Amino acid sequence: MKNLVLVTVIALAGTAAFAQERITLKDGTGRAVTENICSGCHSLDYIRINAPFMTRQTWTASVNKMVQMFGAPIPANDAATIIDYLTANYGPPNGSEK
Amino acid sequence: MDRRHVLQGLGGAIGLASVRLGSVARAAEAPLPAGLPEGIYNTAALETLPGKRPLIRLTTRPPNYETPLSYFAESITPNDAFFVRYHLAQIPQVNAATWRLNVGGEGAAAPFSLTLNELETSFEQVDIAAVCQCSGNRRGFSNPHVPGVQWSSGAMGNALWRGPRLKDVLARAQLRNEVVEIVVDGADSAPLADTPDFIKSLPLAKAVDDNTIIALRMNGQPLPHYNGFPARLVVPGWTATYWMKHLVSIQAVTRPYDGFWMRGAYRIPNNMFPVVQRFLSQETAANTPITEMVVNSVIASPNEGQRFRMGEMVQIRGVAWDGGYGIARVEVSVDGGMSWRDSTLGPDAGRFAFRSFTYGFAADAPGARRIMAKATNRIGKTQVDTLIFNPAGYHNNVVRATTVMIG
Numbered sequence: 391m392k393n394l395v396l397v398t399v400i401a402l403a404g405t406a407a408f409a410q411e412r413i414t415l416k417d418g419t420g421r422a423v424t425e426n427i428c429s430g431c432h433s434l435d436y437i438r439i440n441a442p443f444m445t446r447q448t449w450t451a452s453v454n455k456m457v458q459m460f461g462a463p464i465p466a467n468d469a470a471t472i473i474d475y476l477t478a479n480y481g482p483p484n485g486s487e488k
Numbered sequence: 489m490d491r492r493h494v495l496q497g498l499g500g501a502i503g504l505a506s507v508r509l510g511s512v513a514r515a516a517e518a519p520l521p522a523g524l525p526e527g528i529y530n531t532a533a534l535e536t537l538p539g540k541r542p543l544i545r546l547t548t549r550p551p552n553y554e555t556p557l558s559y560f561a562e563s564i565t566p567n568d569a570f571f572v573r574y575h576l577a578q579i580p581q582v583n584a585a586t587w588r589l590n591v592g593g594e595g596a597a598a599p600f601s602l603t604l605n606e607l608e609t610s611f612e613q614v615d616i617a618a619v620c621q622c623s624g625n626r627r628g629f630s631n632p633h634v635p636g637v638q639w640s641s642g643a644m645g646n647a648l649w650r651g652p653r654l655k656d657v658l659a660r661a662q663l664r665n666e667v668v669e670i671v672v673d674g675a676d677s678a679p680l681a682d683t684p685d686f687i688k689s690l691p692l693a694k695a696v697d698d699n700t701i702i703a704l705r706m707n708g709q710p711l712p713h714y715n716g717f718p719a720r721l722v723v724p725g726w727t728a729t730y731w732m733k734h735l736v737s738i739q740a741v742t743r744p745y746d747g748f749w750m751r752g753a754y755r756i757p758n759n760m761f762p763v764v765q766r767f768l769s770q771e772t773a774a775n776t777p778i779t780e781m782v783v784n785s786v787i788a789s790p791n792e793g794q795r796f797r798m799g800e801m802v803q804i805r806g807v808a809w810d811g812g813y814g815i816a817r818v819e820v821s822v823d824g825g826m827s828w829r830d831s832t833l834g835p836d837a838g839r840f841a842f843r844s845f846t847y848g849f850a851a852d853a854p855g856a857r858r859i860m861a862k863a864t865n866r867i868g869k870t871q872v873d874t875l876i877f878n879p880a881g882y883h884n885n886v887v888r889a890t891t892v893m894i895g
Contacts, residue, residue, distance in 0.1 A: 413531070413548060431679050432577060433548040436637075441527035443633040452635060459748060461682025480527070 413438070420475030423468050431462065441480035449476040518544040519556055520640050521792055524628040528638050539712055541568050546637055550574035550676075551714065554642035560788035561805040563834060563842040564617075565645030567707050572714040573622050573643060573728065575686045575749075576678040582734055584718045589702075591657060593739030595667035600660065604718050608704055611652030616699055617841035618724035619646045619809045620731055623754055623778045627881030629888075634881040641786050641888070646809070646842035649703035649722045655696035658740065663692075666742040668769050670695035672721055675734035684748035688730055689741070690723065691767050699724045699812075699840065702735060724840035725765070725780045725812030727882075729754045744769040753880075754778050760876060761883050762869055763811070780811030783871060784885040785818055785845070785863035795893045796851040802892065804831070804849075807842035808863035814839035816866045820847040824858035824889065831861070839866075854895030862887045 413434045415421055425434060444452070450473050456462040457469065464472070518532040534542040535553070543553035553572040559565055584604050592599030602610070621644035628638035637643075658670065669689040677685055694700060703711065703722045711717040716733030723730040729749075744750075755775040767777040785808035796802055802822075808815045814836075819828040834844030845861065864870040871885045 431683070432550065435531050435545075435547045438527045438531040439525060439546060439638045440635050441525065443525055444635060448635060459752060460678070460684070461680050463680075463682075 416479045418475055418479045420471040421479075424472045424475045427462070427464055427468060427472065428456075431456075431460070437476065437480055442483055444476070445481055446473065446477040449473050449481065452476075519558075519791070520544065524640060525633050525638050528628065537572065537714060539568060540572070540714065541566075543569065543572065544640070544642060546639065550577045550579065552637045552639075553714075554639055555645055557641060557786065557788050558791070559642075559645075560786050560807050560842070561844075563646060563807055563837060563844040564707060565647060565842075567647070567709055567712050567715065570620075570645040570647065570706075570712065570715050571622070571643050573637075574676060574733075576676050576683065578677045578679055580675050580734070581713060582675055582717055587718055587736070589657075589719065589735060589738065591661045591738045593661075593667075593671065593741050595664050595740030595742045596658075596661035597664060598660065598662040602657075604704070607652060607657075607702065607719065611656045613650055613704075614653060614701055615648060615650045616701060616722065616724060617646065617648045617837040618699075618722055619644060619781070619840060619842055620722075620728045621645075621781055621809070623727040623729050623882050624880065626884035626886075629875075629884060629886070630877065630881040631875060632877075634879055636881060644728075644809075646807070647706045648708070648837075649701060650705040650708075651701045651703040651719065651722070653698060654700045654702055654721065654738070655698070657702065657738065658696060661740060663740050664742070667692050667740045668743065669741050669745055671737075671739040671741050671745045672730075672732040672735060673737040673739075674716070674720075674732045675736050686732075686749055687745070687747050688732060689745035689747075689750055689770070690730055691769060692740075694723065694726065694765070694767075725810075727754075727778050727781055729778065750777065754882075755880070756878055756882055760878060764813075764867070765811070778882050781809065782883045782885045783810035783813075783815070783863050783865040783869045784808065785861045785871065787859060787861050787888070787890045790859070790890065790892050792890050793893065798851055798854060798895050800851045801848050802851055802857075802859075802894075804847040804859060804861070805844070806861055807844050808861070809840075809842050810863070810865040810869070812840050813869075814866040815843040816864050816868075818843070818845040818861055818863045820845075821860040821862075822847075822849050822857055825860055825887070828862065851894040855893070857892050857894055858889040859892060860887055860889045 535545040546552045555571045559569045589602045625643040671689045673687045719735045721732045765780045770777045787806040789805045808818045818831045820831045831845040831847040
C-alpha cells in the first residue's frame with residue numbers, strides 16, 4: 391500500500407533501525423558501495439546470514455534479482471563491484487568461483 | 489563443531505526461564521541448533537522488539553525474528569513471543585481510528601469500505617485456533633543451503649484468532665459469477681516505488697471457506713503491531729504467506745492476479761509434495777503456489793544438549809500440526825530412530841491448531857541420547873526422513889533429533 395501515512399512510517403523507522411546500526415560487513419574492496427546500496431532497502435544482516443554457501447553464481451543471481459525484480463537502481467559497474475565484494479567476502483571460503 | 493559445543497553448554501540456560509528475563513537477554517546469543525549456514529551464528533541474537541519478549545533476530549530491516557523453541561512446549565504461542573516476518577521495510581504503525589478496509593475489485597458489484605468498529609460489530613465474530621507458519625520455516629536446514637531468510641524451526645506459532653469470516657464481508661460486496669481470485673494487500677510497502685508491493689491472492693473457494701477469517705483479535709487481545717494490527721487475514725491450513733498483515737484492501741478479480749509475489753515467489757515444483765488443496769488458477773506447467781502446510785512436529789523440551797542424571801525422568805514436550813486434516817499420532821523415539829512409541833496427545837483444539845504431545849522416559853543409560861518425534865495426520869501423511877529439496881527451501885518436514893546427555 392503506497393499511500394500510507396508518512397508520519398507514522400518515519401516514527402516506526404526510528405524503532406526499527408535500532409539494531410541495524412550495529413550490523414556491518416567485512417572490510418574489503420567494494421565494501422562501501424555494497425553497504426550504501428544494499429542498505430537502501432534492507433539491513434546488511436541479510437548478506438551475513440546467507441554466507442558462506444552462496445557462490446559467485448548465486449550472488450550474481452541475487453543482485454540481478456534486486457535490479458530486475460525489485461527495481462533497485464544499481465548502475466552496472468556498481469553491481470559488478472558488489473558481486474565481486476560479496477563473492478570474495480561472503481562466498482565459499484576456498485574461493486571457488488562456481 | 490565449536491559452535492555446537494557452546495550451544496550445548498548453554499542448553500539449560502537458554503530455556504524458557506532465561507528467555508523471560510526481558511531486556512537482560514537482549515543481546516544474548518541466540519539458541520540455535522547446528523546445521524544452519526555459518527553466517528547465522530555470528531549474526532543472529534536474542535533481541536527484544538517493542539511489545540515483544542526476546543526473540544531470535546535474523547534480520548533487522550525488514551524485521552524477521554523467530555520464536556525460541558522452548559515456547560512450543562505449550563500449544564498456544566503467546567502474542568509477545570509470536571514470530572515476526574516482513575518482506576518490505578516500510579511498516580506503518582496503523583492508527584485504528586483512521587484505518588479503513590476497502591472491499592471491491594472488478595468482480596464486486598457493490599464495493600464499500602469499513603472502519604474497524606464496523607468490522608467488529610456488523611459481522612458475526614468467530615473464533616478459530618490455527619497455526620501460522622512461514623512457508624520458509626526451517627529453510628536454514630536445507631542441504632544444500634538455499635538463499636533466503638535462514639529460518640530455524642521458530643517461524644511459526646499457534647493462536648486463537650477472532651474476527652469476521654472473509655466470506656461474510658465478501659457477500660456484502662455482491663461478487664459476480666466471474667470472480668476467480670480474491671486479492672489482498674496490507675499497509676506495508678517497500679522503500680523503492682519500483683519494488684513490487686507485497687500483494688497476494690487466494691482462490692475464491694479458499695477465500696469463502698468458513699474457516700478463513702479477518703482476525704481482529706489474537707489470544708483475546710488486539711493483534712500486536714508486529715503481527716498485523718489491526719486486522720490480518722487468517723487462512724487456516726495454508727502457509728503464512730497468505731495471512732496478510734495490516735490488511736487494507738480486498739479485491740475480487742475475474743482473472744488470475746499476476747503480481748510478483750504470486751507469479752515469482754512462494755512457488756513449489758509441481759507434484760513434489762503430497763498436498764491436497766492446490767491453487768489451480770495460478771499453476772503453470774513447471775510450478776504451483778505453495779498452499780497447505782505439510783504434517784510436521786517439533787520437540788520443545790528438553791533442550792539440545794540438556795543434561796540428566798541417571799534415573800531421572802526425561803519429559804519430552806512438543807507440538808504437531810498439518811494443513812488442516814488433524815494430527816492422528818505423534819511417535820517418539822529415544823534411541824535415535826531405532827524404535828518408536830506413541831506419545832500422549834494433548835487436548836484437541838481443532839484440526840488447524842497445534843496438537844501438543846508428551847512422552848516420558850527414565851534416563852537409564854549413560855551417554856548421548858537422540859530424541860526424535862514424527863507426526864502422522866488423519867489422512868495418513870507422515871513426516872519424511874530425507875529432505876525433499878526445492879530451490880526455495882519450503883515444506884521442510886524432515887524428522888529432527890534433539891540430543892541430550894545422560895549421566
